[in-house]
Amino acid sequence: MIEDRQPLPSTAPGTTRHLTSYLFAPDTTGPSVYLQAGLHADEMPGVLILQHLLPLLEDAEAAGRLHGPVRVVPLANPIGLTQWAHNKPMGRHDADSLRNFNRYYPEMAALIGDRLENRLTQDEAANGAVIRAAFAEALEELPSGTEAEAQRIALLRWSLQADHVLDLHCDHWAMLHLYASPTHPQTTSLLARCIGAGLALIEAVSGGNAFDEAHTVPWLRLRDRYGDRFPIPVGAFSATLEYRGQFDVDDATAAWDAANLMTFLAAIGVAAGDAGPAHPEPETLPxxxxxxxxxxxxxxxxxxxxxxxxxxxxxxxxxxxxxxxxxxxxxxxxxxxxxxxxxxxxxxxxxxxxxxxxxxxxxxxxxxxxx
Structure with a gap:
């Protein structure tokens, strides 16, 4: 496991914050996965789930049972975690800009579209690698801006290279459900059946450029622009997992959810394991x-x-x-x-x-x- 700490720009003298990720099995060649929680810093179910997932990944790595890289960001929003008012967390919206922490991610297709003109070929897999490299280039060139904007860029630097991106959230009072793009219906179904989500809400573009769609919409936009000339992959699978409600925070439930995530990792070939999804097909609705x-x-x-x-x-x-x-x-x-x-x-x-x-x-x- 490799621990990576990325500092965020200081907002005032004597203050500093950073993001931390843990990368497991970095030298393996299987599909890659990125998981994060706490992007809305008043939502703790996913944060606790990842605390239970980390030792499972450590054990799997030590036993040689991870076939693909897995990066975990256990707390994706240290800024929001410190923003409270009247003894209540304000972790959904940035207190400085009032912007939702899960909106306004960079429009990656617009940032890299022109630079692809002379790089794409008739090899779809090669084009996928070219596009991911262009994502990395563009993110390095972006000015960091505010601390919250720098946080968005830092998270994308880690996540845009992954094949599967899972953003763990919760709602107020809710059933376990997820949001996903229509581009990978089989994986959406598989994920829901692994984690026990009874509902999958599907949309290609939901608006606001949330974190999950920052990984799917760029590929859609690039296919719209270049698809008649070059083969463009459908790109990464990305989903927002809504782990019930804000008060559904207990160790037994989190441990169960973490084990179900390991089942999903096994089902997509990232981890060794024989158990398949144990839950029924979700209701899939627009x-x-x-x-x-x-x-x-x-x-x-x-x-x-x-x-x-x-x-x-x-x-x-x-x-x-x-x-x-x-x-x-x-x-x-x-x-x-x-x-x-x-x-x-x-x-x-x-x-x-x-x-x-x-x-x-x-x-x-x-x-x-x-x-």
């Missing part, structure tokens, strides 16, 4: 088919169903009660689907998003991810 449930008034939120429930059109899924007027308004589902997440707080203002339901029919456009 992210653009999700609908948001808005609070009909301000007040106290109560739920009639839990995350993971299948709901029908018109079904009452919860209520909002105005304690001043005693008015109690029902929230109903506008579609048949799966209620996969609910907001953390049990109080609300009128018009706030309180839950999301995944449906079969695409209906939304633009930026599909909540900020």
């Amino acid at each position: 992210l653009s088919g999700t609908v948001e449930i808005l609070a009909p008034q301000g007040g106290v939120v109560t739920w009639a169903v839990a995350p993971g429930a299948r709901v029908a059109t018109g079904q009452i899924i919860g209520h909002v009660t105005d304690a001043m007027t005693r008015q109690r308004l029902a929230m109903t589902s506008p579609i048949d689907g799966i209620l996969y997440r609910q907001e953390l707080w049990r109080s609300c203002l009128r018009g706030q998003v309180l839950a999301d339901i995944a449906g079969k029919e695409p209906g939304r456009s633009g930026n599909l991810l909540s900020d």
Whole structure:
């Protein structure tokens, strides 16, 4: 195992932060994997999962059971981890810019598009290597900018060379689900069946240039530009794994999730192992088919169903009660689907998003991810 510490630019005299990664089996030639957690620094399930995964990887490396390189970033956002207000973490948005830490990644296709004009050939595999080399070149040339911008660049330097990229997150209250591109449907299914995700939300471009799509959208853009002249690979597999809710943090669950990640590594040929995926096929639905449930008034939120429930059109899924007027308004589902997440707080203002339901029919456009 190789430990790599990347310093971030100091924001003030006497202060410094750094990112740490652990690289296992660097000299192996099999498929490569990158895993990170805590990009939203108020989301701890994934951070604990990686703490349980690291010793499993250490044992596998020592026993010669890793066939491909595995890089783990156990805490991908030291900036956000220190940003608290009123005894509550603000780890989702940068306190300085108010930007979501999981948005605004560099548009890699735009950065490297012109420099590929005289480098691509009719060899698809060679073109893949050329594109990855161009990614590395472009990232080295980017100015570091703010500390948060430097953090984004540093994470991409590690991750853009990997064949499989897994970004571990969680929601407020939620079932285990994932977000992925449509470019690798078999791998998406395999991952979900290995980790036990009951829902896979699929979209080619969700908007906002989140970390996972910073690894898939550039290949799509380059195929659009060069695909009629040169063979361009579909590129890396990348997914955001939503490990339930913010309070689903305990060692037993994290150890189970870490073991399931090892099953996935074995299934894709990165680690030795005989066990296959033990969970059923996920429900696979378009992210653009999700609908948001808005609070009909301000007040106290109560739920009639839990995350993971299948709901029908018109079904009452919860209520909002105005304690001043005693008015109690029902929230109903506008579609048949799966209620996969609910907001953390049990109080609300009128018009706030309180839950999301995944449906079969695409209906939304633009930026599909909540900020």
